[in-house]
């Protein structure tokens with residue numbers, strides 16, 4: 592049996608649709624104001640996919656960019672994992688469609704659905720495949736098209752979300768001191784109803800009535816999710832730091848899920864640390880669900896905010912309820 596080896600992120604990529612939907616646009620659609628959206632969430636605009644774009648159409652260019660940046664050919668990929676709750680269709684898995692479009696002909700492929708924590712869970716799986724020598728290189732993608740499952744007559748939800756995709760290539764680290772050194776996963780299914788699409792599954796199959804009652808759109812209990820999120824972000828950061836004998840001073844950057852600026856501010860307040868410890872792009876893209884963290888990571892690298900040897904934390908939380916954290920040394 593071969594010994595475990597450490598996995599690291601070798602390259603990143605992202606893709607965002609061109610079309611912008613601003614708060615001023617939303618003011619014309621529902622009873623809301625730019626001022627309310629900015630002060631309650633921090634979001635100013637978000638991207639919207641074209642009617643003929645499916646999640647695989649966003650995922651493929653993000654993945655191609657990650658492959659190019661990693662210097663890895665599609666045939667070298669051993670597994671494609673897509674985190675998304677807005678797949679192209681229920682079956683086949685969208686990861687298979689992506690695998691085919693990319694030409695990853697030596698790869699297995701599967702989807703996971705863990706909503707806003709999806710990229711963290713998918714990265715955790717990819718890391719294990721590499722550590723245990725099942726694969727040498729794994730493509731992990733987080734992508735969602737919320738604009739197709741959001742009710743644009745419901746001001747409680749339509750202002751919060753956007754469309755986008757991010758991707759990473761994971762591979763073995765040559766150096767034991769580099770790469771993913773800890774992960775944390777958590778769930779509380781008692782909160783499953785707080786973020787949901789009520790109809791269209793086996794619990795409530797699609798009928799004319801479910802469509803008429805608008806039950807195929809995302810419903811959120813914003814207050815409960817907000818309460819949960821503000822606590823869990825700090826809790827998981829603290830847990831991982833403590834068990835690795837680290838303090839926040841050792842951490843260069845935290846890339847949190849981009850749901851609401853006030854959730855991130857509350858974590859900064861809890862640790863009494865400056866906001867620039869946290870990467871933020873929700874003002875430009877809103878909450879792209881599984882896309883937020885890999886998009887954030889790609890942008891943070893592009894902006895020179897992460898350098899070799901830096902400790903970086905990726906922190907996801909949301910539907911399920913679920914949460915998860917990936918800790919790595921760059």
Ligand SMILES: CC(C)(COP(=O)(O)OP(=O)(O)OC[C@H]1O[C@@H](n2cnc3c(N)ncnc32)[C@H](O)[C@@H]1OP(=O)(O)O)[C@@H](O)C(=O)NCCC(=O)NCCS
Nearest residue numbers: 623624627631707746747750811813814816817850851909
């Ligand atoms: C949704 C969210 C921004 C609301 O912020 P909040 O501070 O809880 O909201 P408040 O309590 O201040 O305000 C709620 C009021 O604003 C109203 N409101 C909701 N959306 C609005 C909008 N777009 N424009 C204006 N008013 C709005 C509500 O109807 C409610 O009115 P009421 O009190 O008369 O019933 C916040 O709770 C949040 O970000 N929650 C998490 C979101 C989420 O689930 N994301 C996905 C998973 S990570």
